[in-house]
Amino acid sequence: MKKTLLSLSNLTKQFDGKTVLDSLNLDIYDGEFITLLGPSGCGKTTLLRLMAGFEHADAGTITLSGEDLTGTPPEHRPLNTVFQHYALFPHMSVFDNVAYGLKMEKRPKEEIRERVEEALAMVQLQDYMRRKPHQLSGGQQQRVAIARAVVKRPRLLLLDEPLSALDYKLRRTMQVELKRLQRELGITFVFVTHDQEEALSMSDRVVVLKDGVVQQLGTPREVYERPANLFTARFVGETNFFPGEVESIHDGAITVDVFGLKRTLRRPDFPVREGQPLHVLLRPEDIRVLDPADEQGVAGKIVERNYKGSTLDSVIHLDDGTEVLASEFFDEDDPAFDYRLGEPVKVSWVDGWEWLLPEEADEPVHEDALTDA
């Protein structure tokens, strides 16, 4: 059974009359790696700052294993933060930076030295103790910031887009390293990012935020394969949206008309009625590109091809103008597999790989419906 460590209830925060968080509820489990994911301005950083105590909520409470933290100043909260731009103290050596939190606790000198050395060894920086922050590379500064935050053995570590200032390769390395640290330390990580790939690859659970409201909370797989709404579907990964219409309803299945194809699909969780328009979502890797002579599928032609090394990504224009993204793995039997631009093809998918979502008020299935309303 998962134990709740930090519980946020009905958190509301406004800045100059603009609602940034709207009575948000979230339970964070002990020992998990949870990611707050969303575009800039979605409230993820504000949420983190509320947890750290740098901002005060207009309403709602924050409790840490049953203890109310809502009015506690940051220095008395048993959690630490890794800042986006590291926030290392420029006038102190690496050692003094990491020792700062322990000195505040008035620990004995010997203990401070031991624990700082241990924390720096953990991030492989034990040889840099005497350096000043500006003598380190970005990645090294990042690791000092992490060591400084974990040396106090917090219950919870808050990370505010900690990898956004690093280059791609270093980012990948740090992602792996952060995961390793989290496993070894057993500390709960709350990670903020706008990078969906990072969120999917690192987290146990992902919170998708938009306009201060939780859009979806689930495992990376759930968020990617079963998005709760169109926003999540669009924000996390690439998605093709096909307009569909319910033809008939059976037990556990429905027949949907997509581009004139009648496909029998799994019945979705939301209520359906005959004639109802709905979105049929397909990830590029779920798309099958078929020979134009094939009986099933929708006709179109290749307008773009993109060699990606392990996959061949293509853009297909269907005859009605819909654009479809397809991503196909190379087949060992056919290493020369490729498309010509303008080549006629047919598009289909494997039954059961689609995901259905209902219409949303501002996003009807058929775009012309918007003007009617």
Place this chain on the structure above:
Amino acid sequence: MTRWLPRAYLVLVYLLLYVPIGVLVVFSFNDSRSGYTWGGLSLRWYQSLFNNNAMVEAMWNSLWLALSAATVSTIIGALTALALHRYRFRGKKVLNGMLFVVMMSPEIVLAISLLALFLLVGIQLGYVSLLLAHVTFCLPFVVITVMARLSGFDESLPEAARDLGASDFTMTRTVLIPVIMPALLAGWLLGFTLSLDDVVVSTFVSGPSYEILPLRIYSMVRVGLKPEVNALGTLLLVFSLVMLMLSQWILTRSKR
């Protein structure tokens, strides 16, 4: 062909800047009484300078005044800058604007108004009135220097300190002040030099009980220039060079 032109121009500029100072230094060692003829090397003007009790006293007065005015204005200025930087409060814009008013208004206006104020309130003209006046005109420079430093200050540093368990006071002592130290030093030095060579305001608000160097020199010049002044000028030049080097040394050390 035209390559020598910019160089010649540069040389000319430097000559204009430094020749008068060079002449002053050289003539401070001149044995001759006249300011135009060279009478051999001598330290007699330095000797007569140090025998001139009124002059030496004025020098100490000036140094003490500059020291205290710079220190007081740095303390008040740093706190003002912090308040302007950190908090939003009623009258913030007015306060900000007033600093510029003090800085931009003609010195003579400041001098007259300060004199009127001191007479009205009944402050004896002397050290206290000089100190108050000097702090007044040094203050905006300190505030602006510190504000400039604070504007480039990473706002997450105080948060990081609080996050690691420091109270607001401890954070200020261990993080904020050390980080803005170069600006505090620069502001202090600026105040020090401004105070040391001020004539206009000082003329109005000083009294017979406390004579300061610029006024002393000014009164000496009126009765005829004595080469003693050259010696004094040279000493002040050396002093300010030492101060400058000291501040540079402190700044480069703090960066490391």
